[in-house]
Structures are given as structure tokens and as C-alpha cells.
Amino acid sequence: MTDPGRHAGDSSFVSVVVGAGAVGLSAAVVLADFGDVVVIEATTPSDEPPTRWGFSARTVALHGASRALLDSFGRWAALDAHPIRGMHVWEVDGTAAIRFSDPGGLAWVVDNAVLEGELHAQAIACGVRVVRPATVQSIESGDSKAGWTVSYTARDTGAAEKVEADLVVGADGAASTVATLFDVKRERVGRAQWAIATIAKSAERHGDVAHQRFNRDGPVATLPLGDPHLSSVIWSADRERHLALRSLDAAAFSSALSDAMESLMTVADVDRRFAFPLIPAYVRTTTPANRVVLVGDAARTLHPLAGQGLNLGLEDVLGLREVLVKGAPSSAWGRYADDRRARSRFMLTFLSGLLETYRGQGPFTRLLRNIGVRAIDSSPRVKAQLVREAMGLGPLGQVGLS
């Protein structure tokens, strides 16, 4: 990537971030240290009203590295993050389970809408201009010293507007317009699934423990929330099972969830349910043109079984900051692109392998799996290492991070 034009840190350096999700807003806060920032977002927070119990469609588990980044913005305390102190993973009809615990917290659960609200406030406090609701339509080579002209349409007035940018950050999610405009292809890794997300109210207290049961066709997982009787749920399955689950009313779904959680949770009720496809894929390049970068879900989409989508998106933001701190030379952009691609591919391959391992139902496969799981569960050292990996702190967690 050649690097003409103004440099990060010049007083006139302008970044345009497309998308005000958690990743785009985090990028904006970081970029504000290097010049002016404009964020363009298609929606307003009121487009997605909270559910009956006051949650958004997404509650996310953040690991230690993400927590540190949000802490550095001074917004961690306001997020009301709930710690996961224990984790219990097992398989349907299995004879072995793995249990993790850390009284200080293995990870922290936050509501994505609360996170976006706090990041939005922080971006404004850093002098970022947020334009919303407005949809980016085109990105063309700029004729001024700035590299790009970003054109967008304001939803309320229908007016077409433009902004000049030295750097364009595509943080516009899985159906990224920025990726489409630069003709970036995505590579699929593993099978597509479908998921249902909701909040469950249980008779028992969750005890700050997250659960994940691997069914034959995908995992069902719960994350503990601030109310000791509420947990968020993601139930992933193949299409046929997914459609059957979607057709259930709240009482029947609660009952199916209680069965899936075996004796661990008696589900009394569930909140609104959201259904969505899971298409694991990553972009062939995260830097499709000079000073155009794709981050977050615009760069890859992961199965939620390991809760890593947002965590990886925040890693992208940290990587971006490193490039700019170095003065954004071509070599740093090249390194960034290679690292992020390697990290995406590694995580997607790992998650796909895990899903396939749990699909194998032959008696020998199941025996081997149960022996392996029991061996891991009885080894504190191996478990401690797995926890470090899940927190993004172990050697595997560093693949693609230089």
C-alpha cells in the first residue's frame, strides 16, 4: 500500500468511519488522537427498541483485552458489565464435561446497546462528528489532497452529502457497503447455521455461571446477566431444527430450553426471540485500497460459540492504532493486513473444527471425545491455558497479532 497525502497526526488528517457499531465507535475514539474523525451511521438507536425486559438483541461476552481497551476509554465502569465466574461445557448424551472457574471473572457480559451508547458518548467527548441516520453510497478517489470522497444520503432530508477523507474505515458490519464498493470477496470457512438469541428467566439463580451444551447439530449457550435469574441465550442449529425451534411459542421454547440445559436450569419464560443466519467467513483482504481498512464484522463473521466476534473487532482497532502510532508507513499497513487475515482464518478454522468434532456421533468418536474432555477437565494446567486463550492472552490467541 503506497502512502501519499497527509499523515496521521497532521492537523488536517481526516478519518471517516462507516458504521457506528461497537467496533466503528471504538475505532473513532482511537482515531480522534490522530486528527479529525467523522462517523457515518445508517440507523439511530431508536430504530431498535429494547425488548420487554429491557435488553437489545445482542448481549456479548468481552474478554480481558477488550475490557482493557474499554477501560482506557474511561467507559468500563458505566457498562455495568456482569462477570462470568464459571463456565460449564458438555455434550448431549456425553459422559464428560469441562468446568472453568475464576472468582475474578473469566469474561464480562454487556448489552451491546449499552456498549454502543457509552462509546457514542465517548466519541462525542473526543470531538468526533457523528452523522446519523445517513447511509454511505459511494467512495471515490478524492481530487483534493485527501485520498477519498465519501458520499452519503441523510435519511431525514434525503440530501446527498460528501466528506473528504485521508483514511476510510469500513466498520459497517457483515453486509459491508465499503467491502462491496471495493469488490472485496469473502471466503467461507465451515458450514452455515442459524441461531436464535433471547433472554431466559430461570427458577434457579445462575450463580454467575455460563453454560454451553453441544447438541448433535450445534451448541446452545447461556451467559449470566446482572439479575441472578436472567441469562442470555444463543441456540445454534442446522436449518431444520432451527425452523422447528422458531415455530415454538414462548412456553414451548422455554420448555425445550429447560430440557437442553438438563437439570441446570428450569426456564420459566423467555423474552423476545431474534433469529439470524450464521455464515462463517472472512474477507480476502482487510485493506482493499490505499488507506481503506475493513474492521469488525465487515472483516469477518464468526460462529458465536466462542463469543469472539466483537473481541476480534476490538483487536482490529488496537492493530489500527499501532499502524497510526508508527506513522502509517506502507510496511505497517502490509503487516496489519497479513496479521488480521491470519487471525481471522485461524479463529474461523478453529471454531469450524470444534463444531465438526462435536458433530461426530460414531461410538468410537464419542468415546475418544469423552476421554479427551475428561483428561482436560482433570488437568488444572491445561485448563488454565485454555482460559488464557479464551481471554486472548495465550500463544494461540496471539496468532495474527504481531
Ligand SMILES: Cc1cc2nc3c(=O)[nH]c(=O)nc-3n(C[C@H](O)[C@H](O)[C@H](O)COP(=O)(O)OP(=O)(O)OC[C@H]3O[C@@H](n4cnc5c(N)ncnc54)[C@H](O)[C@@H]3O)c2cc1C
Ligand atoms: C446474539 C449475538 C451474540 C453475540 N455474542 C458475542 C460475544 O459473546 N462476544 C463477542 O465478542 N461477540 C459476540 N457477538 C458478535 C458481535 O456482536 C459482533 O461481532 C460485533 O458486535 C460486530 O460489531 P461491528 O461494529 O463490527 O458491526 P455492527 O454491530 O453490525 O455495526 C455495523 C454498523 O454499520 C452500519 N452500517 C451498515 N451499512 C452502512 C452504510 N452503508 N452506511 C452507514 N452505516 C452503515 C449499521 O447500521 C451498523 O450500525 C454476538 C453476536 C450476536 C448476534
